[in-house]
Amino acid sequence: LNRRLAEFGTTIFAEMSALAVRTGSINLGQGFPDTDGPEEVREAAVRALRDGRGNQYPPGPGVPELRTAIAAHQRDRYGLDHDPDTEVLVTAGATEAIAASLLALVEPGDEVIALEPYYDSYAACIAMAGGTRVPVTLRPRDGAYVLDLDELRDAVTDRTRVILLNTPHNPTGTVLTRAELAAVAELAVERDLLVVTDEVYEHLVFDGEHTPIATFPGMRERTVTIGSAGKTFSFTGWKVGWVTAAAPLVTAVRSAKQFLTYVSSGPFQYAVAEALALPPSYFDGLREDLRAKRDLLGSGLAAAGFEVYRPAGTYFVTTDIRPLGESDGFAFCRALPERCGVVAIPNAVFYDHRDAGAPFVRFAFCKRVDVLEEAVSRLKGLA
Ligand code: PMP
Ligand code: GLN
Numbered sequence: 148l149n150r151r152l153a154e155f156g157t158t159i160f161a162e163m164s165a166l167a168v169r170t171g172s173i174n175l176g177q178g179f180p181d182t183d184g185p186e187e188v189r190e191a192a193v194r195a196l197r198d199g200r201g202n203q204y205p206p207g208p209g210v211p212e213l214r215t216a217i218a219a220h221q222r223d224r225y226g227l228d229h230d231p232d233t234e235v236l237v238t239a240g241a242t243e244a245i246a247a248s249l250l251a252l253v254e255p256g257d258e259v260i261a262l263e264p265y266y267d268s269y270a271a272c273i274a275m276a277g278g279t280r281v282p283v284t285l286r287p288r289d290g291a292y293v294l295d296l297d298e299l300r301d302a303v304t305d306r307t308r309v310i311l312l313n314t315p316h317n318p319t320g321t322v323l324t325r326a327e328l329a330a331v332a333e334l335a336v337e338r339d340l341l342v343v344t345d346e347v348y349e350h351l352v353f354d355g356e357h358t359p360i361a362t363f364p365g366m367r368e369r370t371v372t373i374g375s376a377g378k379t380f381s382f383t384g385w386k387v388g389w390v391t392a393a394a395p396l397v398t399a400v401r402s403a404k405q406f407l408t409y410v411s412s413g414p415f416q417y418a419v420a421e422a423l424a425l426p427p428s429y430f431d432g433l434r435e436d437l438r439a440k441r442d443l444l445g446s447g448l449a450a451a452g453f454e455v456y457r458p459a460g461t462y463f464v465t466t467d468i469r470p471l472g473e474s475d476g477f478a479f480c481r482a483l484p485e486r487c488g489v490v491a492i493p494n495a496v497f498y499d500h501r502d503a504g505a506p507f508v509r510f511a512f513c514k515r516v517d518v519l520e521e522a523v524s525r526l527k528g529l530a
Contacts, residue, residue, distance in 0.1 A: 170484035184381035192418035201413020209237025216423040240386035241375035247403040253278040257308035264497030292319035315348035320458020332363035354459040447523030462513035
């Protein structure tokens with residue numbers, strides 16, 4: 148393994164999901180739903196497969212039906228206009244979109260600012276691009292994790308190329324406000340930076356609202372927006388994601404993508420095109436279902452003795468384990484399956500400042516109600 152990747156080892160998600168299988172534990176670690184998405188969307192994939200749509204290499208940028216549907220989604224929800232032919236790129240999940248964006252836009256030695264705790268692939272992709280990651284830490288304050296705009300401003304140097312945003316934010320559940328986004332946008336314009344923004348949880352916002360940073364003045368031409376069907380339609384195994392941006396940025400990202408996967412899986416693209424056209428009631432229903440689950444798991448964890456950071460979005464809840472007399476999230480998560488048959492993720496893996504993340508543990512609530520209830524009852528045995 149080369150020096151760029153050596154520090155990363157195996158992702159925590161693979162390690163913890165394997166631990167869940169090995170111990171027969173309830174897996175609240177890796178974020179994937181335990182119920183598949185809408186039947187009609189699955190049927191759309193079956194139809195595409197049967198009708199021979201997408202069974203051979205689809206076009207590199209993605210099938211036109213999906214690019215059109217993505218452009219319509221961005222326009223109808225956010226008023227963002229993108230040409231489906233030149234400003235939309237379909238990728239193999241958001242994971243590839245992140246990788247291709249960083250590989251395309253970062254020069255060796257460039258600095259990339261990422262909000263810490265950061266989703267694990269960011270660090271690895273910045274490293275593969277030869278960049279230097281500069282974490283700006285979200286701080287726990289009044290029951291939520293907050294971005295310190297002064298810290299962000301201070302982190303920008305002459306070598307900064309990209310601010311890598313993630314809102315709604317994994318693992319903290321923070322949803323950046325319009326005021327915060329406006330400040331980030333002003334900074335990006337003032338310092339002539341690109342923003343790569345991971346918005347895969349855009350439809351999972353319970354408090355406040357999701358606003359794409361691309362909608363702010365001066366941002367359309369410097370923002371790469373990343374989305375994914377995995378979270379929105381509960382088909383994480385399909386690996387259909389996308390990038391929307393101004394044409395020169397999409398062209399750049401496509402240059403990298405073509406040598407990573409060339410194209411993404413064909414039949415699923417047709418199905419996701421249909422999924423994006425589902426009525427608003429689908430998106431509302433998904434959000435309300437997850438809101439109830441957030442509240443169920445959040446109050447269960449609080450009753451079990453955890454300090455709970457109530458997430459405004461995503462399907463994760465971050466907790467502090469210190470009220471339980473614990474301080475090392477890694478040790479806690481490795482022991483949890485034995486102690487009570489539940490798997491969670493230690494937030495420390497998402498930090499450069501590992502000490503800052505040490506006592507925090509993330510639980511996923513994108514699971515059936517009976518599964519969450521059983522997990523809560525097991526966790527209550529901890530105290
Ligand atoms: N970004 C974030 C913040 C995520 O949590 C995830 C994981 N679901 C991804 C990207 C990857 O998304 P995909 O499964 O579409 O590759
Ligand atoms: N995004 C999911 C999570 O944060 C996991 C995706 C993965 O395993 N790479 O749990």
